[in-house]
Amino acid sequence: MAVTPEQRKSNVRLGLILASVALAVLVGFVAKLLLLNR
Numbered sequence: 001m002a003v004t005p006e007q008r009k010s011n012v013r014l015g016l017i018l019a020s021v022a023l024a025v026l027v028g029f030v031a032k033l034l035l036l037n038r
Contacts, residue, residue: 003011
């Protein structure tokens with residue numbers, strides 16, 4: 001199955017979106033832990 005440049009571009013965009021969402025969740029989780037541990 002060949003991947004067209006359009007598909008690759010959309011896959012990269014999807015990956016970046018997922019990565020940024022995961023990073024935001026992780027940062028929020030760590031921030032909550034730090035605030036609760038104070």
